[in-house]
Amino acid sequence: MKKIVAMLVAGSTIAIATPAMAQSADDPFTGPRVEALVGYDDVKAGSSVDDDGNENNDQSIEGVTYGIGVGYDVDLGGAVVGVEGEWTDSTAKTEFADGDFEGFGFGRVDAGRDLYIGARAGAKVQPDLLLYAKGGYTNAKLNVLANDGVTEFDEDYNLDGFRVGAGAEYAMSENSFFKLEYRYSNYKEGEVDFDGTLPDSERFDVDLDRHQVMAGFGLRF
Template sequence: MRKPSFATILIASPIALAAATPAFAQDTNPVFTGPRVEATLGYDHVGAGSSVDNNNGRDDQSIDGLLYGGGVGYDVALGGALVGVEGELTGSTAKSGRRDYTTNFGFGRVKQGRDLYIGARAGILANPQTLLYVKGGYTNARLNVLAGSTSQTTDTDFDLDGYRVGAGVERAVGPNSYAKIEYRYSNYSRGQLDYANGGASSRFDVDTDRHQVVASYGFRF
């Protein structure tokens, strides 16, 4: 799987989104500051990274699904700029098909589980109602292992640690509400196997990529 150019994502994406947003004056400028809470829905794609060997013809398998969840954050406006911190908890419907358990997807047959993210963002105002931003931080994803040839999940999970970068546009739609759309890329480079008895394996190297395009609607307090 070919990795995207981060410079292109972080610079070109907000500019392209801004081009579609009409700039206009308004008597009262919305304030992009303070605590916020939001619901998120979007597209989720998970696959083996570029360093994974493909000798068996299956390690480059990928899974796709619907991302859902929510997040919280706190932003501080600095004139025409903004900085903030944020956290997110999401789930996904992405899961692998009915193929051999030992070789599919580089882990086995899996279902995407919960994902935790914490990070920061920074942005600029394109106009009084539109914020362009970039983001980055830490992400921890869980892959639930599917048992043998059945459709049941076991208590055995892979926990994956990695980083996330992204870019988006946020639009004020009321005095205390907003909508936004963003693209984010995550790469997971370390993993750990959690056993059903509560134990865990030693940490090991992985290379798993994740691409998401999501929309969120939220409120500020």
């Protein structure tokens, strides 16, 4: 996490220190941006927690992910570099199928909010088309639901991991853009966020994969 933060700070410093490049129709990939995001979300139990012994037990939960993103890019000519952050949520959750509980390896869960901070770098293959790769840190939550017949438990797994991805961004004008990207996230550590005055649990190992296909529409300033 410290290495990622240091990298982002360094990238931001470079962006600020770079001589101002006036944004124009010939330079549509420079400056701050804000975007709306929506896409497909597939959260999958990793190999250490999946349930291959029960073919009726779903190995993943799927849904729609949606949210907002912000970023800052610098056009270096043929290349573009930038930093970015996101807040997203998801409708993915475990289901009861024909009376059979599909436990997903984690129990009964809803996918919660997901925070991401990272960097991206790409190449302009056309004046208005950018192909890029991205990577960074992600922190996600799974809301865990349980009931022992007397007490209902409603707690959160707080998960830390990394994200990598690739995509294409098309400059519709000098101030608006559309993008489409695929990203993969992996979570290896987590803790339980207890409500009230109870302290959070000790850190523990998890195994969770996340695949997303995301579309975004944004404005650049």
